Amino acid sequence: MSDLKQSHIYFQTRIRPWMIACFGEDIWGDKTERNHRFIEEALEPVQSTGAASLKRTSLSITSMVVRRSNRRRKWAV
Numbered sequence: 001m002s003d004l005k006q007s008h009i010y011f012q013t014r015i016r017p018w019m020i021a022c023f024g025e026d027i028w029g030d031k032t033e034r035n036h037r038f039i040e041e042a043l044e045p046v047q048s049t050g051a052a053s054l055k056r057t058s059l060s061i062t063s064m065v066v067r068r069s070n071r072r073r074k075w076a077v
Helices: 003-028 031-048 054-065 069-075
Strands: none
Touching: 003 031, 031 054
16 A cells, blocks of 8 residues: 555544544534535635625636546545
């Protein structure tokens, strides 16, 4: 097993108790819900500066979503 893959597994093992304590087992195991929560949290700082318009944010999200969804391997270890 590569060092990169081992460090990814180690990280996931370490954060699991924290994730379950914060979000519960249901959300920990639900990748779709976790993705939605991540997007919401990522957009909050942008919104707080007044820099986000609904039209611009919608265009950004739409352009990201229409990309091929099978590119997960590029980002996953």
